[in-house]
Amino acid sequence: MSATDSTTETQEFDLIVLGAGPIGETLALAVAQQGLKPVIVEHDLVGGDCAYYACKPSKALLRPVEVAATTQHLRGVGGSRVGADDLLKRRDEQVSNYDDSGQEESLESSGVTVVRGHGQLNGERTVEVHGSDGAAQTLRATRSVVVTTGTTPNIPPVFEGIPVWDSQDATSVQDVPAHLVIIGAGAVACEAASWMNSLGSKVTMLVREGSLMSSAEPFVSDILTDQFSDAGIDVRFYTEATQVQRPDGMDQGLGKVKGGPVSIRTSEGETLQADEVLLATGRRPALESINLESIGLSADDVLEQRTPDWLHALGDAGGKHQLTHMGKYQAKQFAAGFLGQQVDEPSIEPPTPQVVFTDPQVASVGLTEEAATEAGYEVVTGEVDFADVVGAGLLRDDVVGKGKIVVDKTTGYLLGATLMGPETGEMLHAATIAITGQVPVSTLQHAIPVFPTASEIWVGLLDQVTGWSRTGYEPVT
Numbered sequence: 001m002s003a004t005d006s007t008t009e010t011q012e013f014d015l016i017v018l019g020a021g022p023i024g025e026t027l028a029l030a031v032a033q034q035g036l037k038p039v040i041v042e043h044d045l046v047g048g049d050c051a052y053y054a055c056k057p058s059k060a061l062l063r064p065v066e067v068a069a070t071t072q073h074l075r076g077v078g079g080s081r082v083g084a085d086d087l088l089k090r091r092d093e094q095v096s097n098y099d100d101s102g103q104e105e106s107l108e109s110s111g112v113t114v115v116r117g118h119g120q121l122n123g124e125r126t127v128e129v130h131g132s133d134g135a136a137q138t139l140r141a142t143r144s145v146v147v148t149t150g151t152t153p154n155i156p157p158v159f160e161g162i163p164v165w166d167s168q169d170a171t172s173v174q175d176v177p178a179h180l181v182i183i184g185a186g187a188v189a190c191e192a193a194s195w196m197n198s199l200g201s202k203v204t205m206l207v208r209e210g211s212l213m214s215s216a217e218p219f220v221s222d223i224l225t226d227q228f229s230d231a232g233i234d235v236r237f238y239t240e241a242t243q244v245q246r247p248d249g250m251d252q253g254l255g256k257v258k259g260g261p262v263s264i265r266t267s268e269g270e271t272l273q274a275d276e277v278l279l280a281t282g283r284r285p286a287l288e289s290i291n292l293e294s295i296g297l298s299a300d301d302v303l304e305q306r307t308p309d310w311l312h313a314l315g316d317a318g319g320k321h322q323l324t325h326m327g328k329y330q331a332k333q334f335a336a337g338f339l340g341q342q343v344d345e346p347s348i349e350p351p352t353p354q355v356v357f358t359d360p361q362v363a364s365v366g367l368t369e370e371a372a373t374e375a376g377y378e379v380v381t382g383e384v385d386f387a388d389v390v391g392a393g394l395l396r397d398d399v400v401g402k403g404k405i406v407v408d409k410t411t412g413y414l415l416g417a418t419l420m421g422p423e424t425g426e427m428l429h430a431a432t433i434a435i436t437g438q439v440p441v442s443t444l445q446h447a448i449p450v451f452p453t454a455s456e457i458w459v460g461l462l463d464q465v466t467g468w469s470r471t472g473y474e475p476v477t
């Protein structure tokens, strides 16, 4: 029940959700739908990073880039190029011009109270909210407080105190720097390299290790490095920034170039002059500014789930995944338990699907061969070039990419799949279903993909791991 105590001006709710990103929203809505009273606290935009500074704007920028690249490799279309102004306009439309009023209204009309301001704990089941106008209010949860505060960027020590871009600047890009140096090689770095290159930046990537997306199957880095090189993106492996100088750096707002040129000394002894630097060096759960000390806890206590039964962290803040769909699933599972509904536990830990929207797309789910072997599985794998799949060749003239599946040799269950090729993001769910449903490859080989579609890659992949068997699971060794 919601009530206001006029003496202390403390408002009571069944559930306090700290952070209105997709995970907080999913949870608050699920609870409100059952007639309980949740409140959600947000100090920036209702909808969270995902809607305004991460998933949505990045994909709004990347989709036209991908379509233009496809037309350039599709005789009969004539080839089109990305127009920077239109691209940025499309991004702005997709993020509602950074106006979250619709999102707030939608929550409020569904029974979720929205409180604006920075929220932090102040004792058991208590959250204090400080608004931008200096006003403070206290919220009390009769049951739980759930932290869904997302992440905050990691800053390598050499960049400490120097104004440069993080991923929010890159997705909010307004000024296109002539030369952009990207530090990092993960999904965010690779996607940002793609759209910034298309917007007209000369992009140099400094990569500490020897591969892009190092946790993916090794062929991903090989193919992407070649593609980036063809697109004019300069990838420097085993290279770090060792010294950085920006004498007139200043923060002029999101997506704006933050001052004059940046000089970067690299571990290879070279000095690069750039107009901007993007730090894509990972993000960590945003648990530092919520006053966990007030209840005697540290961020590690939260991440290792050493919390009282009224406090939980979900989504990116929970530290398990940094993906919207995984966090929303967590929120739904949590909501079911919170509401006393039967929680349908999966028979296996759900595999994590992910798509990196480079050209070509990198869609993966479950374990790579290396991860499966490290986990103790004896595996058999299948690997097929998309260039050998008729349907893929119809999507694009010169198809680049590869598919790989990893199968448990003992059970015949699919453990993981990587599909790197045109529009493979839309093909991935078949693999996710097969892994989650523990469908043996001896059964999967009877799921016949349509000719001529790119999904026909499954025929080649399954033929390799079943040895053309029609009688049962007989892996090729």
Ligand SMILES: Cc1cc2nc3c(=O)[nH]c(=O)nc-3n(C[C@H](O)[C@H](O)[C@H](O)COP(=O)(O)OP(=O)(O)OC[C@H]3O[C@@H](n4cnc5c(N)ncnc54)[C@H](O)[C@@H]3O)c2cc1C
Binding pocket: 018, 019, 020, 021, 022, 023, 024, 041, 042, 043, 044, 045, 046, 047, 048, 049, 050, 051, 053, 054, 055, 056, 058, 059, 117, 118, 119, 120, 148, 149, 150, 151, 167, 171, 188, 286, 289, 290, 314, 315, 316, 317, 321, 322, 323, 324, 325, 326, 327
């Ligand atoms: C460039 C980029 C692209 C990405 N693309 C994808 C993608 O394509 N697909 C995908 O699945 N994932 C993607 N991700 C990851 C995805 O953005 C996150 O997994 C997702 O946003 C997590 O949702 P969340 O609700 O946990 O946190 P967030 O979306 O970060 O929301 C947290 C909210 O909490 C608020 N907040 C924080 N602290 C407080 C406080 N103390 N008081 C009040 N409010 C607070 C923040 O302002 C924010 O609105 C991408 C990430 C980046 C950086």
